[in-house]
Amino acid sequence: MTKFMCSFCTRKAVYHRKYEGVYLCERHFVRSIEEKVKRTIRRHRMVQRNDCIAFALSGGKDSSAVLYIMKKIFKNRKDLKFFAISVDEGIPGYRDESLKIAKRLCETLGVEHHIFSFKKEFGKTLEEKVRDVKKSDIWEGTACTYCGLARRWLLNKKARELGAKKIAFGMNLDDEVQGIMMDYVRGDLVRLARMGGEPIVSHKLFVPRIKPFREIPEKEIGLYAILSGLEIQERECPYLEGPRFRVRDFLNDLESESPGIKFSVLRTFEKLLPHVREIVKKEGVKIRKCEKCGEPSSQKICKTCELWRKQK
Ligand code: SF4
Ligand SMILES: [Zn+2]
Ligand SMILES: [Zn+2]
Structure with a gap:
């Protein structure tokens, strides 16, 4: 809880979002998170x-x-x-x-x-x-x-x-x-x-x-x-x-x-990211099935089988 008021209404602020330079009351804070998540999902x-x-x-x-x-x-x-x-x-x-x-x-x-x-x-x-x-x-x-x-x-x-x-x-x-x-x-x-x-x-x-x-x-x-x-x-x-x-x-x-x-x-x-993906594509990393467990892997034996099954 801060001693400041919400930047969008007259309620007390519960959070100072420094990177946006705003104070938020409980209702505006919760709403802002839900709106941001919706935007991320859409984007x-x-x-x-x-x-x-x-x-x-x-x-x-x-x-x-x-x-x-x-x-x-x-x-x-x-x-x-x-x-x-x-x-x-x-x-x-x-x-x-x-x-x-x-x-x-x-x-x-x-x-x-x-x-x-x-x-x-x-x-x-x-x-x-x-x-x-x-x-x-x-x-x-x-x-x-x-x-x-x-x-x-x-x-x-x-x-x-x-x-x-x-x-x-x-x-x-x-x-x-x-x-x-x-x-x-x-x-x-x-x-x-x-x-x-x-x-x-x-x-x-x-x-x-x-x-x-x-x-x-x-x-x-x-x-x-x-x-x-x-x-x-x-x-x-x-x-x-x-x-x-x-x-x-x-x-x-x-x-x-x-x-x-x-x-x-x-x-x-x-x-x-697009450039990183381009490099990876050029290097041609192939995903195949692990020979032990059948799960996808970039190696013949996946790392999980290597670490967990070898030394059972
Ligand atoms: S050992 Fe603990 S901290 Fe590490 S990945 Fe597992 S649950 Fe997370
Ligand atoms: Zn508010
Ligand atoms: Zn495996």
């Missing part, structure tokens, strides 16, 4: 008639808020089908709590909910995997490397099997910009080429992704979730580590000195 043609959309729902604030806002925006669209998929990685004290939040949200919103676990799909929880791999000296990257790969693999496979035409993620502006910076740092042009806003069909086995919050800063999603009465998980994942989080802190420092810099990174990237 990138994220939703089409008769779409069946799977929501990747972790129970965290972003994925909960994206499901909530989409149900609200499209409440009169009978042609659309939404359902949620949660992944239980097996992170005691953290994921069990957020899965309960996810379950309650789906019940409240009347959304079908499916839960899939690492234990069942890969034979181990993330906790067991991290423990075993660290012991065996073949530790590559961080827990997030193992977790992120397996979760993306599982979400794509299950969403496709359940008939989804798209998967919606709760990634916000901060996540997008961090992802772009990480792909630059790693020189991963193939991933970078997929970072645009529109749903891309790169292979028939890949379910195109949509990110309706990609132009909303993380802290605004947090406030939107609170003002909408959503249940929020306070606890952070105990494995949270790695270069991505240093990039996050670096971007936050820059943003506090120069409000709007995250938007600037995103806009510049969007201008460069």
